[in-house]
Amino acid sequence: MSEIPEFNPPADQLENSFESQLIRTTRSFPYPPVPDLSQAVLNRLASRRQRRTRRTLVVVGVLAALLLAVVLFVPPVRAAILEWIRIGAVRIFLVQPTPTATPTARPGNFATFVPTSEPTSTPLSSVLDLSGQTTLADAQSKSGFSIRLPAYPADLGLPDHVFVQDLGGTAVVLVWMDRAQPDHVKLSLTESASDTILFQKFAPKSIENATVNGQTALWMDGPYLLVSGAGDATYTRLVAAGHTLVWSDGQLSYRLEIRSDLVSAIRLAESLRPEP
Amino acid sequence: MDESTLIQLASQHNEQACEALVFEHQQAVFRLAYLFTGDPDEAEDVTQESFIRAFRFLDKFDPERSFRPWVLSIAANLARNRLRSFKRYLSILKGAARREQERASIDPSQPTPAADAQELWRTVRKMSLEDQQVIYLRYFLELSEEETSAALQIPEGTVKSRLHRALSRLRARLEPERTDAVKGGNP
Numbered sequence A: 001m002s003e004i005p006e007f008n009p010p011a012d013q014l015e016n017s018f019e020s021q022l023i024r025t026t027r028s029f030p031y032p033p034v035p036d037l038s039q040a041v042l043n044r045l046a047s048r049r050q051r052r053t054r055r056t057l058v059v060v061g062v063l064a065a066l067l068l069a070v071v072l073f074v075p076p077v078r079a080a081i082l083e084w085i086r087i088g089a090v091r092i093f094l095v096q097p098t099p100t101a102t103p104t105a106r107p108g109n110f111a112t113f114v115p116t117s118e119p120t121s122t123p124l125s126s127v128l129d130l131s132g133q134t135t136l137a138d139a140q141s142k143s144g145f146s147i148r149l150p151a152y153p154a155d156l157g158l159p160d161h162v163f164v165q166d167l168g169g170t171a172v173v174l175v176w177m178d179r180a181q182p183d184h185v186k187l188s189l190t191e192s193a194s195d196t197i198l199f200q201k202f203a204p205k206s207i208e209n210a211t212v213n214g215q216t217a218l219w220m221d222g223p224y225l226l227v228s229g230a231g232d233a234t235y236t237r238l239v240a241a242g243h244t245l246v247w248s249d250g251q252l253s254y255r256l257e258i259r260s261d262l263v264s265a266i267r268l269a270e271s272l273r274p275e276p
Numbered sequence B: 001m002d003e004s005t006l007i008q009l010a011s012q013h014n015e016q017a018c019e020a021l022v023f024e025h026q027q028a029v030f031r032l033a034y035l036f037t038g039d040p041d042e043a044e045d046v047t048q049e050s051f052i053r054a055f056r057f058l059d060k061f062d063p064e065r066s067f068r069p070w071v072l073s074i075a076a077n078l079a080r081n082r083l084r085s086f087k088r089y090l091s092i093l094k095g096a097a098r099r100e101q102e103r104a105s106i107d108p109s110q111p112t113p114a115a116d117a118q119e120l121w122r123t124v125r126k127m128s129l130e131d132q133q134v135i136y137l138r139y140f141l142e143l144s145e146e147e148t149s150a151a152l153q154i155p156e157g158t159v160k161s162r163l164h165r166a167l168s169r170l171r172a173r174l175e176p177e178r179t180d181a182v183k184g185g186n187p
Helices: A011-026 A038-073 A075-081 A136-143 A262-270 B003-011 B015-037 B040-056 B067-083 B086-104 B113-125 B129-140 B145-152 B156-183
Strands: A084-087 A090-093 A121-124 A148-150 A161-166 A170-177 A185-192 A199-202 A206-212 A215-221 A224-230 A233-239 A243-249 A252-258 A272-274
Touching: A011 B113, A011 B129, A011 B156, A038 A224, A038 A233, A038 B015, A038 B040, A084 A215, A084 A243, A136 A161, A136 A170, A206 A243, A206 A262, A215 A262, A243 A262, A252 A262, A262 A272, B003 B015, B015 B040, B015 B067, B015 B129, B040 B067, B067 B129, B067 B145, B113 B129, B113 B156, B129 B145, B129 B156, B145 B156
Parallel strands: A090 A199, A121 A233
Antiparallel strands: A084 A090, A148 A272, A161 A170, A170 A185, A185 A252, A199 A224, A206 A215, A215 A243, A224 A233, A243 A252
């Protein structure tokens, strides 16, 4: 290796000499010719977008069809699924294996709900697919209520994405991305002052009682189907992983989707402050 | 058109902006991928995937920052992951014959700058992936310390100390080889 450095320069020049010889040597490295990859990258980008859209439509479509089949055509389950819990603008339907198994000691009001028409939904694969993205300031002016932001964790900062949704009532969805994994949602917080039901959850894996600032709250595990909206225009999304905390505070309803434990979720919920 | 404008357009799925960014940076990304994988086909695949990932997450990227260190950091992570994967073994089998041909075309008894550089590279490849990464970025691709810092997502001071340690280890590896070569009469 004739170009690899001699190792006997003065000590204070040793590294610089070594570094400069390294660079001289590496400049002769016989790299293979670089192909022009721009068209290949563009083609792969286009095909990936098409695949993703198709996959999302298929998965959510199948799930929605299954759900509808369960609700409408399986009598025992149908009888049971029509039991629900409501917190603010959120209604949670409970699936029980038999019509006689009545849930006990659950907070909220139970009632009977009879669907009057088949829902027509727009399937979403992620909360980031929501329409109505805007700025926090714009959301504040459109929402008609004071948007609150978490003061915990201290380094959370402002949301990375803000959506204003007209779902028959106004809902504001705030999304924070995971800094370590920029393609992952860290948490999303939905705030609404609507007195009508804007969100319906179907058959969460588990439901646990909790309290936020002394008010009743529910802590749920995925996967479950979330239907946002009222009337004919709705969004359907499969909440595949993570947990959800739902609570209300006066006229305001909150729904927190987070990949964390209950203690952290409650701490975050109790740290909400009006936007400065 | 400046790079920050290209990045903003690319984040809105503007194909011409994406194409311009790929064209501008594909050489550095391909070369880094090749240094890690040692296989042109794999390097090409890693390069494509690096740009695809970069474009997918472009809306999280600050357009005032330089694009090159960012896409290089993605490429380094992808290439390092491939080195640990089963796919790597299949690729090695496919590329073995071609690499042997390439080696044969450079006669080790006739030292040339290219042969020296390849021998240096083979020595670096025996080092840890962390050492390889900092050496490739700083000395093979000749990134500045600031760009190396951005690509590794560590402070410049840490780049300096990491480089210092990597160079010490590289020197230690090169010394015995040099001694052996001298004893064998082939300096």
